[in-house]
Amino acid sequence: MFENNRVKLGIAPIGWTNDDLPELGGEITFEQCISEMALSGFTGSEVGNKYPRDPEVLKKALHLRGLEIASAWFSAFLTSRPLEENIAAFKGHRDFLHEMGAKVIVVSEQGNSIQGQMETPLFEQKPVFTESEWELLVAGLHRLGDIAAEKGMKIVYHHHMGTGVQTTDEIDRLMAETDPGKVSLLYDTGHLVFSGEDPIHVLKKHMDRIHHVHLKDVRMETAYAVREQKMSFLQAVKNGVFTVPGDGVIDFKPVFEELDKAGYNGWFVVEAEQDPSMANPFEYAVKARRYIKEQSGL
Ligand SMILES: O=C1C[C@@H](O)[C@H](O)[C@@H](O)C1=O
Numbered sequence: 181m182f183e184n185n186r187v188k189l190g191i192a193p194i195g196w197t198n199d200d201l202p203e204l205g206g207e208i209t210f211e212q213c214i215s216e217m218a219l220s221g222f223t224g225s226e227v228g229n230k231y232p233r234d235p236e237v238l239k240k241a242l243h244l245r246g247l248e249i250a251s252a253w254f255s256a257f258l259t260s261r262p263l264e265e266n267i268a269a270f271k272g273h274r275d276f277l278h279e280m281g282a283k284v285i286v287v288s289e290q291g292n293s294i295q296g297q298m299e300t301p302l303f304e305q306k307p308v309f310t311e312s313e314w315e316l317l318v319a320g321l322h323r324l325g326d327i328a329a330e331k332g333m334k335i336v337y338h339h340h341m342g343t344g345v346q347t348t349d350e351i352d353r354l355m356a357e358t359d360p361g362k363v364s365l366l367y368d369t370g371h372l373v374f375s376g377e378d379p380i381h382v383l384k385k386h387m388d389r390i391h392h393v394h395l396k397d398v399r400m401e402t403a404y405a406v407r408e409q410k411m412s413f414l415q416a417v418k419n420g421v422f423t424v425p426g427d428g429v430i431d432f433k434p435v436f437e438e439l440d441k442a443g444y445n446g447w448f449v450v451e452a453e454q455d456p457s458m459a460n461p462f463e464y465a466v467k468a469r470r471y472i473k474e475q476s477g478l
């Protein structure tokens with residue numbers, strides 16, 4: 181599978197130090213994190229809160245370990261803040277990623293998002309965009325897509341738990357209303373399964389829009405407990421809802437087969453936010469790397 185080096189394999193720093201919950205892994209250094217990524221067999225990474233922001237300093241640390249930057253998350257507030265404010269912040273992010281050699285920019289709309297709220301029940305209070313919010317989102321994403329294209333880059337939209345683009349219907353609507361030349365999709369297995377969606381259905385339906393992949397697995401017993409006990413997204417993460425591929429309920433073989441069949445080229449980024457004091461990030465990175473090799477040959 182994935183012959184001709186079409187796919188690169190990265191891992192996100194969120195298993196070592198969590199951006200949404202910085203106290204998780206607060207003691208782990210940037211050097212430990214990137215050294216363990218390289219040692220476990222990955223060649224790329226996304227950007228975490230401990231990464232130096234000076235591109236030359238970051239490049240040197242990464243290149244010493246054979247790593248490159250795949251992308252980095254951008255929180256958009258297109259439905260809740262002025263467009264010009266979004267554009268100014270986005271341009272800085274785009275320029276940094278461009279300097280680092282990334283080709284795609286992860287974008288997620290955080291207007292009305294509950295993903296960062298510790299006490300807000302995830303399934304009960306998920307935001308639903310109004311018609312005017314959908315219009316703002318679509319028009320704003322088109323602008324961000326144009327700005328990314330100025331540097332030969334693409335935006336890849338991250339559907340996400342606790343946001344207005346979480347479910348299959350919401351992803352379908354976003355894809356239907358956005359221009360494929362300006363807005364691509366990030367496919368995150370963990371968020372789809374946690375939400376109760378069929379990941380293969382979404383994959384097949386939107387394959388031609390998918391230009392970045394997050395490989396995340398789900399501990400289903402925890403996902404059920406989150407619903408029953410009305411936990412928030414952050415409580416779910418603390419309780420270990422997410423883990424690395426090969427450690428949860430998702431069968432990644434058909435995911436890899438579909439992506440291979442479609443000629444996917446780009447990054448696979450393992451992304452498993454869990455408490456590093458309970459799930460040793462190096463051990464889980466090695467586990468993920470072995471599982472991906474077994475299932476895809478990569
Ligand atoms: O891509 C991601 C970035 C994180 O900050 C986020 O909360 C996580 O769930 C995710 O999928």
Ligand SMILES: [Co+2]
Binds near residue numbers: 368394451
């Ligand atoms: Co993700």
